[in-house]
Amino acid sequence: MKYTLPDERGYFGEFGGKFVPETLMYALEELEEAYRRVKEDRSFWEELEYYLKNFAGRPTPLYYARRLTEYAGGAKIYIKREDLLHTGAHKINNTLGQALLTKKMGKKRVIAETGAGQHGVATATACALLGLECVVYMGEEDAERQKLNVFRMELLGAQVCVVKSGTRTLKDAINEALRDWVTNVETTHYIIGSVVGPHPFPMLVRDFQKVIGEETKAQLYELEGRLPDAVVACVGGGSNAMGIFYPFVEHKEVLLVGVEAGGLGIESGKHASSIRGGSVGVLHGMKSYFLQDEEGQILPTHSISAGLDYPGVGPEHAYLFKSGRAKYVYATDEEALEGFKLLSRLEGIIPALEPAHAVLRVVELAKDVGKGGIVVFNLSGRGDKDMWHVMKHIQL
Amino acid sequence: MRLEEFWKRNKKALVSYMMAGYPDYETSLSAFKILLREGTDILEVGFPFSDPVADGPTIQLAHETALKGGIKSRHVFEICGRLREEFPEKPILLMTYYNPIFKMGVENFCKRAKSAGVDGFIVPDLPPEEGFELKEACRSEGLSLVFLASPTSGERRLKLICSHSDHMVYFVSLTGTTGARKELPIQRLKENLQLYRSLCEKPVVVGFGISTQEQAKEIAQLSDGVVVGSHFVRLVGEGKWQELSESVRSISEAIRSC
Numbered sequence: 001m002k003y004t005l006p007d008e009r010g011y012f013g014e015f016g017g018k019f020v021p022e023t024l025m026y027a028l029e030e031l032e033e034a035y036r037r038v039k040e041d042r043s044f045w046e047e048l049e050y051y052l053k054n055f056a057g058r059p060t061p062l063y064y065a066r067r068l069t070e071y072a073g074g075a076k077i078y079i080k081r082e083d084l085l086h087t088g089a090h091k092i093n094n095t096l097g098q099a100l101l102t103k104k105m106g107k108k109r110v111i112a113e114t115g116a117g118q119h120g121v122a123t124a125t126a127c128a129l130l131g132l133e134c135v136v137y138m139g140e141e142d143a144e145r146q147k148l149n150v151f152r153m154e155l156l157g158a159q160v161c162v163v164k165s166g167t168r169t170l171k172d173a174i175n176e177a178l179r180d181w182v183t184n185v186e187t188t189h190y191i192i193g194s195v196v197g198p199h200p201f202p203m204l205v206r207d208f209q210k211v212i213g214e215e216t217k218a219q220l221y222e223l224e225g226r227l228p229d230a231v232v233a234c235v236g237g238g239s240n241a242m243g244i245f246y247p248f249v250e251h252k253e254v255l256l257v258g259v260e261a262g263g264l265g266i267e268s269g270k271h272a273s274s275i276r277g278g279s280v281g282v283l284h285g286m287k288s289y290f291l292q293d294e295e296g297q298i299l300p301t302h303s304i305s306a307g308l309d310y311p312g313v314g315p316e317h318a319y320l321f322k323s324g325r326a327k328y329v330y331a332t333d334e335e336a337l338e339g340f341k342l343l344s345r346l347e348g349i350i351p352a353l354e355p356a357h358a359v360l361r362v363v364e365l366a367k368d369v370g371k372g373g374i375v376v377f378n379l380s381g382r383g384d385k386d387m388w389h390v391m392k393h394i395q396l
Numbered sequence: 397m398r399l400e401e402f403w404k405r406n407k408k409a410l411v412s413y414m415m416a417g418y419p420d421y422e423t424s425l426s427a428f429k430i431l432l433r434e435g436t437d438i439l440e441v442g443f444p445f446s447d448p449v450a451d452g453p454t455i456q457l458a459h460e461t462a463l464k465g466g467i468k469s470r471h472v473f474e475i476c477g478r479l480r481e482e483f484p485e486k487p488i489l490l491m492t493y494y495n496p497i498f499k500m501g502v503e504n505f506c507k508r509a510k511s512a513g514v515d516g517f518i519v520p521d522l523p524p525e526e527g528f529e530l531k532e533a534c535r536s537e538g539l540s541l542v543f544l545a546s547p548t549s550g551e552r553r554l555k556l557i558c559s560h561s562d563h564m565v566y567f568v569s570l571t572g573t574t575g576a577r578k579e580l581p582i583q584r585l586k587e588n589l590q591l592y593r594s595l596c597e598k599p600v601v602v603g604f605g606i607s608t609q610e611q612a613k614e615i616a617q618l619s620d621g622v623v624v625g626s627h628f629v630r631l632v633g634e635g636k637w638q639e640l641s642e643s644v645r646s647i648s649e650a651i652r653s654c
Contacts, residue, residue, distance in 0.1 A: 009525070019494055019521050021450045023546040023571050025553060165456060171447065178449045183572040185548060282495045282521075283447060295469055296499030298446040 003249045005319065010199020012319035018198040020178075020285045027185045032200045034105045044100065051096050055129065056086045058093075058211065062219035062376070067346040072366035075229060075373030079349070080216050080244060082380050089352060089381030090212060090240045091122035095191055097208035099126035102189040109133040109188040113177040115142055115170035115236070116307030116354065117149025118381055119193030124158035126191075134158040137177045140168040142306045145389055167300045170310045174284055194237025195314035198285030202242075202314050209243025216376055217247050229369045230255040233378040234357045235328065236272065236308035238317045240380035249325060257365065258317060259358040261308035262330035263301070270302035274313040275321050275328040283311075288318040304333035304393070305353035305386075331357040337394055340383065352381035353390070398487040398515050399540050399563045402438065403599050408616055410435055410648045411601050413491060413625030415442035415458035416475050417467030419633060424462075425475055427632040427640070432483050434641050435648025438601075439479070440518060440623070443472050443492035450493075450520040452575025454626040458633065469496060473512040480513025489542065491518045494526075502533040509539065516540030516562060524560040531560065542566055547581070547588050551595060558596035565596065567619065569604045575626045576607035582614060589618050609650045616654040622647070 005012045018028055038044040052058040060081045069077045082090040095112075102110055110132045114120030120136040127134035136158050143150050143162050153160050166172035174197075181190045195202045195209070213231075220228055231248055233241035235258035248254040263271030271277055274289040281290040283298060291299040291311040303309040320326035331339070339359025344350045351359065355378065362377045369375055383390070402409070412431040418424050432439060444462035448455065476488055490509060497505045497519070509517070516539045522530065524543055534541045540562035545554055548571060557565060567589065570581050585602070592600055602615045603623025612622045624647060631640040 017526050018523065019526055020523065021520050021546070021568075022523055022544045022553070022557070023548050023568060025523050025525075026548040026550060166447065166460070175447055175449050179452075179573050182450065185571055279499075282498050284449075285521075287498075290495075292495070292499065294499070296445075296496040297463060298495075 005316070006199060006203050012316045013322060015286070015288050015315035015318040016199055016202060017287050018285060019282050019287065020198045021182055023182050024185060028198055028200065030105065034101060035200060035204060038101060038104055044104065048097055048100055052093065052211065056092045056096060057084060059215045060084050062216055062223065065347050068343070068363070069366065071346055072363040074367040074371060075369035075375045077362060077366050078220065078228070078374065078376045080212060080376060080378045082212060082240065082378060083349065083351065083382035087118070087122045087125050088384060089118040089122065090209065090243060091119045091193060092125065093211055093243070094193065094205050094208040094239060095119070095122040095126040098189070098191040098204070099130050099132060102132060103130060105189060107187060107189045109184065110191055111135045111137065111177050111180050111188055112191045112193060113137045113170065113173040114193065115173070115309055116305065117142070117146040117153070117385060118307060120158070120160070121149050121152050121156070123191050124153040124156035127158065128156045135161060135180065137161050137163055137173040137180070139163050139170060139173045142169055142173070145306050146385060149385055169301070170306070171298065178284070194239040195242045195316055196237040196284060196286060196312060202286065202316055205239050206242045206246055206316060209239050210246040212240065212243040212378060213245060213247035216244060220374070220376065224374060227251055227254055228376045229373040230257060230365055230375045231378070232257045232259065232358050232362050232365060232375065234259045234308065234354050234380065235313060235317060236261065236310050236354065237312070238314040240378055242314060242316055244378040245320070245326060256320065256326035257361065258326055258328045259361050260328060260330040261303035261305060261357055262332040263303050265332055266330065271330070272301040272303040272308050272310060273330045274311060275317065276330050286315050288315045289313050304336055305357070307352070307354040308357065329361055331360060335360050337390070340390065341394065349379065350383035351379055352383050353386045355380045397538065398485065399438070402487050403563055406437065407620065408651050408654055409437040409601060409621030410651050411438040411440060411603065411621050411623040412436040412628055412644065413440040413442060413623060414628055414632065415444060415455065415462055416472040417444055417462035417465055418458040418629065419461055420465050421467065421471055423632070425478060428475065428479055429482065430637070430641055431628065431644055432479065432486055434644035436644060438487045438489065438621070440489050440491045440625070441472065441476055443490055443496060445493040445496060448493060450573055452573040452626060454630050455574050458629050469500065473508050476512040476514050487515045488513065489516050489518050490514050494519050494522045497530060502530050506533040506537040506539055510537040514539065516542060518542045518544070518566055520544060524556050527560065544568055545592065547571055547584055551591065554592055554595050558598055561598060564599040564601060566623065567592065567600050567602045569602050569606065569615070572604065574604055577605035580605050580611060586618060609646045612647045613650040613654060616651040622651055
């Protein structure tokens with residue numbers, strides 16, 4: 001059956017929607033309309049493709065991880081190398097798309113939130129490229145964990161606003177970005193960094209990220225002449241996962257696996273696994289899974305990786321989980337660090353802490369699928385930004 | 397039906413907002429009583445939430461403090477119940493973000509609100525498009541659901557809001573979050589309200605940014621009521637009781653004289 005979600009109201013099954021203050025409703029309608037227009041506009045996609053290719057470095061390789069495959073002793077493992085993109089992660093796919101869309105809408109100011117800083121850097125980069133004013137909101141705790149990225153954003157001409165309210169992480173950076181948007185909505189576009197937020201953002205971000213899955217599908221067809229048995233990606237808000245999953249959703253025989261941040265373990269209560277450890281709620285404009293108490297108050301999260309440290313997940317993931325189309329597991333901080341070392345030593349690739357969460361699950365899955373099978377792992381970003389942080393946790 | 401009754405008998409309203417449990421349970425209860433005694437016509441009881449995206453710094457602090465102080469939904473309903481006993485006639489609206497309602501279940505939430513003497517809800521992150529479930533549940537309990545309009549709501553949206561909002565509409569004075577402002581965009585607001593009047597017959601109260609007698613008077617001339625929130629919340633937070641009483645009284649008089 002053809003997969004056509006979201007529906008007209010912006011829902012993926014029971015998830016999604018537009019739960020925002022009235023002031024923002026017109027901006028969401030305006031964005032929907034602008035996107036409808038560019039969807040038919042060949043010149044828009046040609047321009048985006050030009051920048052993706054010549055500026056960002058697409059297509060990224062689909063790399064056969066020989067030694068990791070041997071280590072797992074099962075299915076062949078392929079790595080989609082989003083870590084090789086300009087600015088170091090898949091985030092640039094979306095920010096280039098949305099920044100071009102901002103220009104089409106005639107807006108000159110862009111705001112964004114950032115956790116690990118990758119989306120902030122990618123937004124600042126796209127804004128520098130296209131001459132847009134850029135303000136990035138970042139939680140105080142994250143700004144501390146990712147000092148280097150704060151400097152990078154400022155170097156690129158963005159203004160970084162450090163958010164001191166609430167838990168001082170990604171959730172609060174989004175709150176503050178929403179407050180800015182509600183104030184400056186008539187001149188400003190909000191470039192959300194993941195497949196979260198009110199409709200049409202989850203759809204928009206997915207559409208700008210689906211290039212990952214489309215390339216993977218074509219590359220694997222060329223290399224192996226077939227579809228993979230499984231596709232694995234880490235999930236915070238879920239943009240890199242949605243980007244690689246989406247072109248495979250209709251192929252029911254392809255197992256889709258999302259790996260959430262298990263922190264110190266689900267039972268410890270200190271984690272960021274919204275699907276595995278949360279319940280259905282409404283926050284940041286969407287109905288989805290959130291970490292919350294029985295009164296609907298959002299709970300603090302914990303993850304070693306700032307990029308996954310978010311108490312919610314995109315509504316399309318909520319739908320894929322509820323419908324059984326995708327499977328969601330988690331990896332603890334400790335497992336992420338183990339994966340971090342493993343990929344560095346076996347493949348000469350230092351992953352970002354976010355996709356490092358998926359490494360051990362990929363190895364296990366390759367074993368389960370067995371010889372003759374194929375598992376694809378989306379390596380969404382590189383680890384340079386995490387060096388200082390990881391040095392505190394591992395001894396060589 | 398107190399809200400409906402109120403608008404049958406009155407032309408202008410002072411709508412006052414205060415956070416339940418800020419700075420603590422008992423103090424907020426005293427604050428609500430002062431607001432009601434000194435001239436508040438419609439009371440908005442703030443329900444604390446972890447992520448109040450429509451609120452500015454003053455009310456954000458109130459949310460955070462109330463939650464840190466251990467305020468739960470049962471305390472908020474209890475406060476409403478106690479106010480209801482002492483003030484049987486005054487309309488009381490709960491102002492809450494949607495998630496606490498959703499998590500409790502819309503029907504359950506409405507039942508508990510009703511039995512606490514609450515008359516309805518204002519939910520700043522719930523546009524009419526997403527309000528069907530809550531609207532249904534409100535209807536079966538006889539509660540009002542008041543929707544918000546904003547300077548960015550065009551003709552189509554104003555009509556939609558008007559048709560779904562019960563007994564009145566809450567018009568946001570500016571694009572932004574709650575919090576006292578020195579200057580309000582009066583000229584634009586005039587145009588907004590003119591458009592509103594040409595499309596909707598329901599009473600309209602204006603909120604966000606209003607803190608002085610002069611502002612209240614100016615806004616009351618353009619609308620049917622004025623909402624004051626952050627200003628009162630700040631006075632309560634600073635323990636300025638005398639100033640609170642005087643402020644409520646003077647703003648109430650300014651509105652009535654219009």
